[in-house]
Structures are given as C-alpha cells and as structure tokens.
Amino acid sequence: MVKETAVEVIDLTKTFKGKTALQKVSFTVKAGEMVALVGASGSGKSTLLRHLNGLERGESGVVKVFDCSLQSEGKFHSKIRQLRSNMGCIFQQFNLVKRLTVIENVLVGNLGQISLARSAIRYFTKAEKIQALSALERVGILDQAYKRASLLSGGQQQRVAIARCLVQGARIILADEPIASLDPESARKVMELLGELNQENGITVISSLHQVQMVQRYFSRAVALKQGEVIFDGSTSDLNQNRLNQLYGSAAQELVLSGHGE
Incomplete structure (x- = not known):
C-alpha cells in the first residue's frame, strides 16, 4: 500500500x-x-x-x-x-497562555472548530473537556489539568502543547x-x-x-x-x-x- x-x-x-x-x-x-x-x-x-x-x-x-x-x-x-x-505546532518556548489552566490551554486546540463567540468567552462543552482530559492522560499529565500553566515545569508545559495538538486532531x-x-x-x-x-x-x-x-x-x-x-x-x-x-x-x-x- x-x-x-x-x-x-x-x-x-x-x-x-x-x-x-x-x-x-x-x-x-x-x-x-x-x-x-x-x-x-x-x-x-x-x-x-x-x-x-x-x-x-x-x-x-x-x-x-x-x-x-x-x-x-x-x-x-x-x-x-x-x-x-x-497541523499542530510545538515551539521551543511552549507558547502556552501562562495565566490559564492546563486544560484551558489544551482546549485552545479546538478553536478552529468552534464559533468566535464561544472562543471569546472560553466556553467549552462537556464533551470537549472530556476530550482534553483524555489528551492530557495520553501525554501523562492528567493530574496537572487544573493547575495554572505557569506552575508547570518546562517538560510538562511541552507535553501540554502536544496534548493541544491531539485535541486539534492534527495529522x-x-x-x-x-x-x-x-x-x-x-x-x-x-x-x-x-x-x-x-x-x-x-x-x-x-x-x-x-x-x-x-x-x-x-x-x-x-x-x-x-x-x-x-x-x-x-x-x-x-x-x-x-x-x-x-x-x-x-x-x-x-x-x-x-x-x-x-
């Protein structure tokens, strides 16, 4: 094939x-x-x-x-x-919003698929949150989901960025x-x-x-x-x-x- x-x-x-x-x-x-x-x-x-x-x-x-x-x-x-x-992108400096929680940063991967109104107020459905939690589990940091991104180590922040790519559905x-x-x-x-x-x-x-x-x-x-x-x-x-x-x-x-x- x-x-x-x-x-x-x-x-x-x-x-x-x-x-x-x-x-x-x-x-x-x-x-x-x-x-x-x-x-x-x-x-x-x-x-x-x-x-x-x-x-x-x-x-x-x-x-x-x-x-x-x-x-x-x-x-x-x-x-x-x-x-x-x-395409999901991962950068040397992680490109996370440090004041947001880990799960909110991951949910940003969905912004291309939701309305501007929802993205502006950061409203996400239960299904979308479950998807984000699943992505965080996949990259091994589910226990960090509700911490502010600024509190994570560099390696953990990079894994948040990878989880964001997964939620995006990046190929x-x-x-x-x-x-x-x-x-x-x-x-x-x-x-x-x-x-x-x-x-x-x-x-x-x-x-x-x-x-x-x-x-x-x-x-x-x-x-x-x-x-x-x-x-x-x-x-x-x-x-x-x-x-x-x-x-x-x-x-x-x-x-x-x-x-x-x-």
Whole structure:
C-alpha cells in the first residue's frame, strides 16, 4: 500500500532584506513519517517550518499539505485556516497562555472548530473537556489539568502543547527545537512521546533539532540544511562525524557537542 504524501515542498525560496533564507528547497514527507530537520544556527530550519504551516509566505515555490497547495508562488490558499487545522505546532518556548489552566490551554486546540463567540468567552462543552482530559492522560499529565500553566515545569508545559495538538486532531506535528529548553530527562520524555504518537497514532512528525545525537536516536531520516539549501536528505545513520565535517566544516562541532540525552 502506497502511503499518501503529507507534505511536499517544491523549489521553495525566501529572502529577508536581500539575504537568502531558503533557496529552492524541495523534499517530500509521506504520511506517518518522522523526519528531522538538521542544521547549524541560521541554516533555515525554523524559517522552513514557519513556511510549512503558513506563518511565513515564500516568494516562489510550492508547499502542499495532503496534496492541497497551502501556498504557491507567494500566495496562500483561500482556505489556509482549514488546511492549517491538519497541523499542530510545538515551539521551543511552549507558547502556552501562562495565566490559564492546563486544560484551558489544551482546549485552545479546538478553536478552529468552534464559533468566535464561544472562543471569546472560553466556553467549552462537556464533551470537549472530556476530550482534553483524555489528551492530557495520553501525554501523562492528567493530574496537572487544573493547575495554572505557569506552575508547570518546562517538560510538562511541552507535553501540554502536544496534548493541544491531539485535541486539534492534527495529522501532522511540526516541532521547532522542542527540547532545546529542557533538561535531559524531560527532553527524553518529550521525544519518546513524539515517537509514540508517530508509531501508535500514525501522526506525521517533522521536527528541527540541534543535536545530531538526538536526531540519530529518535529519527531514521534527516533533511539537513545549510544557508537555506537542502544539502542532505537520507538516513540519520549516515550523519556520522566525517559526513558532518564534509557538510558543515568547522560548524559541524555545533551539532555534536554533548548535550541533551548524552
């Protein structure tokens, strides 16, 4: 059985103030794949992720989500909000509303499916609350549901963000350096959770990561960027020290310093 294409990027190009951020980036991710974006600082990983979910508009090229063009040649699809609902986003700084409770933050994942009037007063049905509690149980923090988000540890906050993606019904999770702010044990738990959601729920995961050790531990495929260009797309087992030195020169050291999980 041939898996459908979850994300397809064709010749995506972006410049900021005359400087190239993405240069004819092309790659395809099948539904159910787990792919790491690798690269030294300034390589274009975060910029690419923002284009995949329509937070940034490219100057040329195409981004397709489940065979529908999210953006093409500098223009967004007229139903971009609907297309975005397929994708949940996880950020390095969690992007939670700290004054709200954990369950309220998770319920925000439903905002694309409820009326503006209900979202304005944060009114959610019993069924929606049960769904949110189920998501929190899935990520292992059900006991934190009614605490303010600001009281949680970094690892717990990141799991709230993942639960929000589950309530959203995301078929794709885009994670931008999701463990960069976490201690090694919290980082391990978050990466294992993303792996479980990929394996057990079939959720496609595309994540930028800084440490190649973590990439090799949790991913079988990597797309490596340098100055906005794809310079490698293949098995993470091929990203050994020699290959990294060939690709990045002295900057390779930035990717292999001992860190999370080591």
